[in-house]
Amino acid sequence: MTRTATTSTTTGSGSGEPLLSVRDLSVTFGRGRRAFAAVDQVSFDVRPGQTVGLVGESGCGKSVTSLAIMGLLPARGNTVTGEVMFDGQDLLRLSQEQLRERRGSELAMIFQDxxxxxxxxxxxxxxxxxxxxxxxxxxxxxxxxxxxxxxxxxxxxxxxxxxxxxxxxxxxxxxxxxxxxxxxxCEPRLLIADEPTTALDVTIQAQILALLRELVTESGTALIMITHDLGVVAGLCDQVNVLYGGKVVERAERHDLFSRPRHPYTGGLLASIPRLTEERGRRLNPVPGSVADNIPWEGGCAFAPRCASEVEACRSTTPELEPDRDGLGPDRLLRCHHPLEENPLDDIRTHQPEDTEGGPA
Amino acid sequence: MSTATRESTQPQPGSEEDLLVDVRGLKVHFPIKKGVIIDRTVGHVYAVDGMDVQIRRGETYGLVGESGCGKSTFGRAVLQLEPITDGEVHFDGVDLSTLKGEKLRTHRRHMQMVFQDPLGSLDPRQTVEQLLLEGMRAHGMARDGKAARDRLSELLTAVGLPKAALSKYPHEFSGGQRQRVGIARALSVDPQLIVADEPVSALDVSVQAQVINLLGDLQDEFGLTYLVIAHDLAVVRHISDRIGVMYLGSLVEEADGQDLYDEPLHPYTRALLSAVPVPDPGVEDAREQILLVGDLPSPANPPAGCRFHTRCPWRQETRCDDERPELREVQIEGVPGSHRVACHFAEQIASGELAMHSVEAVEDEPYWAGPEPDEDVDSAGFAARDMPDTGG
Incomplete structure (x- = not known):
């Protein structure tokens, strides 16, 4: 993506200064020994006209992130730290009264149900x-x-x-x-959509997604799309953040993410879904275990117990979210000691329709 | 397209004649009642309205459709869990509608169900052991204590749960494990047919894949026959040998798994397939979506003629409005006889003779609104839309 706004208007990809800038956002429920960080130091930017996806399975913290941004978490029982800069103001420091003025007029949210x-x-x-x-x-x-x-x-x-x-x-x-x-x-400048199509049928889902897409390209609204459906992400989001255990584990532009997943969790997710374009009857490669197997981030990588490419460091040092060492571009961030070298999808993309021309340019 | 490679990986379904389930002209209509003292029947919801489905022994039949199309009612009616208005269900040569009371109960051993919501379908106050034994006791399969215990540990191994699970309660498990318990319960009475109603839609993607693999393994191991009901076309395509697409109470298309996706013939199937998001940005950007406008019409007041004509972009004057198309074989080169479609103009649409036209979006009565006819409400709209091609 171009950071210098010289050649502008690449439709829908957003440009210029970030409208929303989330820095080290953490949400902790409970206190002391029972404290649990549902969201752990999450940072991302959203520019006008850009669609940013937060993707992950249940319990990864994607919905809590959106509620924290909107200031909709309950008043008691949780601690929110970090910064949510919207238009030069930190939303976390605003009073309920000030927040209420902004919600609905400048910030808006659509829920799943x-x-x-x-x-x-x-x-x-x-x-x-x-x-x-x-x-x-x-x-x-x-x-x-x-x-x-x-x-x-x-x-x-x-x-x-x-x-x-x-x-x-x-x-x-x-x-x-x-x-x-x-x-x-009220023509909000930022729209947060939390699983907006999960409860709907596919044909209705297609209608709603088309509507959102139109909205972003026509009025330049910034959109945060929260979903577990990688298909929705592939068609809609400019930038994708994959969340696991409350932390961003991988960030990339959508074409890059799907053509070259680097985090084993992203790769595992992509390999575990049956898809219409592949050979039928392939045995799916599920990510083993469930989120209940996670270890705390302090002691290494939360995903380590479910990870196929686990190395020793995964159980001792917490990986940082860093630019990808393989030089895949400055926009790619990765939190992994032992990233995937090969695309796990390479061997299952056998049933492509021949007339597919539109790939990553 | 590539049909040759598929045979090797799929279990070989039985011969043409070896039907396990044979459903003929099945109809399930629910009465709509009004009145406080005297119940008057003021209409019917035509949930299932004329279904013919044959399932061969050992195969997986996938039934897809959107909510409200009657697919779950069909699954329940096959198991005699809903009163059948008309039609016959033959199971292994026996007409189930002739069975009553005790005879039907003992027959249920051969046909079991796996539900969508694993927590809701398990008794929270029973341990897994009790849950599994209950069905076996009811069918006299647990008289010998030791044999029953052996059977339990066999079941747990088959579905991939540890032995310690026996003494646990449903709430102690994760969603995926609960669904495994649900599957083990269905298996406990050694059934021939399992009707799985949305077996994976409540699960996370990574866990979903585990359960899909498990269903496949169990089929190989026990020679099960599946009727899988789901709305997720990618999942259905992945596991099914044959697939039926349902719209408003009846089948609009039926074909072998790959054929349906390679060459969908019915306009509704085309729209449905084009609406499924594909986790590949290249494909997403390049493909042409057929966006249907409007919702499913009311099953209490289904459109005359072809049920889909109100939303169909290929609808032709009068014939589609008046005459209900039958599920038939088509005369198109390369399309096998097993591929059947309920569309008057399938051939012309496939050859490109008929072009899509757009339909104005018009209000449609929601399906719970009752059966009153409404003059100005008869069609919903449609718009075709090319996805922007960002490809280089």
Whole structure:
């Protein structure tokens, strides 16, 4: 990616100064000996128009990261340290009042389960218009006209009728659209989407992803995409952060990550999913064990007990997130003592459709 | 495309005639009731509406479709867990609908189910030992204590759990291990058929692969027949010998695993396949997506004619609207007879004679909204969209 913004507008890849800059963000639940770091020194930047992916399995800390950025963690029982710079201000130092002004207007979030994110006893129109009234000071008339416009924009047919309906009367895909409409109401500069399509069917998922993609390219909104689905990442994210045990273990541009995974965990994830483009009946190579087998980061690498390329250092020294020593570019960061030399996917990419031209340039 | 290499890695399914499950014209309709004192039936949800499925002994049949298409109801109806409105289910030559009470109960030994939610399907107050023994006792397979104990340790080894698991409760396991317990329970009565309803969709990707491999190993070891119901096309393609695609209560296409993905013939299958995200940025950028607009129409008020015509980008005037297509073999070169499709115009679409057209997005009644006919609501829309090609 070009850091000097001379040749601008490479669509969707973002440019210029970071809009959001997360530095050493840690979230610890509990205290003393029972303390558990769900998020451990996570740092990343998001530029306007850029889509950054946080990828990992359940328990890797991806959702807690997003909640910490939005200031939505419960007031008690956790410690948040580090810095979340948004537009020159540290979000972690803002008062609840100041934060509330920014949430919904400049920062917005879409959650996985649209039904529980909507108020079941309030008509949809009131809920969408409420955002506009609260943040833009609109009167109810113009606000509901704007709400109609928003629902139309996210592809809900017959919005005037839908605005009078309650959340239970909408289908899953439509509820998620309504949530996106609410998130977009004040044209936020940063949108965080936490597993936005996980509860949806594939055809509906494709509609929602197309909508998000359009949003990023057209309005230059910065998007943080949290997902466990590597397929979604491959089609949407510019930069991908792979999380494991609360830490970023690998960061790369999406083409680089998928063509040359370096961390054994990334490689393991990619090798364990069945894919439509491969030879059928291949025996999958799952990552052995489960997250319950992790060792604490202080004593080495949390992934070591499940890792096939474990070396001695993995159980004694904590690996640092460093630029990849193999000179694969300054944008690639890796936290591993013994990275993969070969792409584990090389031998399983046998069933490619012949007409695939678009590869990494 | 490359069908030759596949045979070697797959278990050889039985001969054409060796059918384990033979479903003919299966219909499951649920009544919609209204009224406080007197229950009036005001309509039906046509969950399964005319399914013909044959599963050969030893093969894996994959059933895919989106939520609300009736695939789970079909799986349950095959096991006689839902009342059948019409049609027949033959299992190993026996018509299950003629079996009642005790006869049906003893017959259930041969057909077991694995559920999506491993925690919800296991009794939290039973240890794994009790869970596994319960089914065996019910079928008189645990009379000899020592033999039963041997059988338990055999089962645990088969599904890859340690012996210590016997005295543990479901909450003590991780998601993947729980699903292994669920599979061991299904295996405990030595069944012939296992219906697996979304067996891996609640699991993390790395664990998902472990369970998929396990299902394959168990099939080789015990000669099981699977009916796998799932929404994840990549998973279904990976494990199935034959695949049926369901839309609104009936099959729209059925083919051998690879054929379906190499040459999808039904417009819905095409859209479905193009919507699956592929974990490869090169493929993602290059491919053309067929974006369906709108949701599944209401199964309480399914569209007349072809069920898919309201969302179909290849829909043709009148015939698609009026005449319901049957699942038929097509006359296309290179497409085997085992590949069947329910589309009037499959040949013309495959040859490129018919081009896609876009359909305006129109409101559709949500499927729980009841059966009242609505004049202005009859079609949802469609838009074709080329993905930007960033390739060099």
């Amino acid at each position: 649209p039904l529980s994110s909507l108020n079941p006893v309030v008509p949809l129109g009131v809920q969408v218009a409420e955002v506009l009234q609260a943040h833009k000071g609109m009167k109810s008339g113009p606000a509901s006209r704007k709400a109609t416009e928003l629902l139309n924009k996210v592809g809900i047919p017959d919005p005037t009728r839908r605005l009078k309906e309650y959340p239970h009367q909408l289908s899953g895909g439509m509820r998620q659209r309504a949530l996106i409409a609410m998130a977009l109401a």
